[in-house]
Amino acid sequence: MQAKKQLMRYSRLKKENENRAETLARMKAAAQFAPSGEPDGSQHTSGDGQRMARAVENYLEYEEQLRPLMEKNRTEMLRIEQAVAQLPDPLEREVLRLRYLDGDAWRLPKWRDVAMKIYGSDERKYLDAVLKIHQTALLQMERT
Numbered sequence: 176m177q178a179k180k181q182l183m184r185y186s187r188l189k190k191e192n193e194n195r196a197e198t199l200a201r202m203k204a205a206a207q208f209a210p211s212g213e214p215d216g217s218q219h220t221s222g223d224g225q226r227m228a229r230a231v232e233n234y235l236e237y238e239e240q241l242r243p244l245m246e247k248n249r250t251e252m253l254r255i256e257q258a259v260a261q262l263p264d265p266l267e268r269e270v271l272r273l274r275y276l277d278g279d280a281w282r283l284p285k286w287r288d289v290a291m292k293i294y295g296s297d298e299r300k301y302l303d304a305v306l307k308i309h310q311t312a313l314l315q316m317e318r319t
Contacts, residue, residue: 178258178316182275183283185255188248190281195241202237206230258316267312269293270305 206227259271273292278284286305287297294301 178313181255181258181316182271185252185275186278186281186283188252192245192248192252195245199234199238199241202230202234206234258319261319262312262315264308264312264315266293266308267315270308271312274309 256276259268259276262268262271270289270293273289274283274286286302290297290301290305293305
């Protein structure tokens with residue numbers, strides 16, 4: 176089922192972009208707050224200034240390498256979001272959003288959690304309803 180594979184891929188793309196953005200943020204902070212090498216009267220080498228320059232250079236190189244990958248991920252994520260948004264039934268959209276788009280990137284929410292958010296209960300009848308809506312939504316995505 177291609178639709179389900181796409182939806183599963185969304186969370187992986189999201190997590191990859193989040194991890195890369197966090198790495199970039201750490202590198203940027205390291206470049207901004209590297210020791211400035213201002214003279215304090217002691218006999219230090221000028222290595223601190225070089226360390227800062229290397230940190231900035233590493234950040235810029237890594238950012239340049241990642242930009243195309245992150246943009247490609249964002250484009251694919253947007254395509255998946257648009258496929259979900261095109262579903263005619265708002266309940267189908269909501270089930271897919273809760274299950275695949277809004278959750279933690281590594282673990283999908285349990286079906287009981289999705290049922291609780293939609294129906295306010297995780298009774299078996301609501302769990303079954305959510306699973307049926309999910310199946311219908313996947314079939315609808317396959318058709319479009």
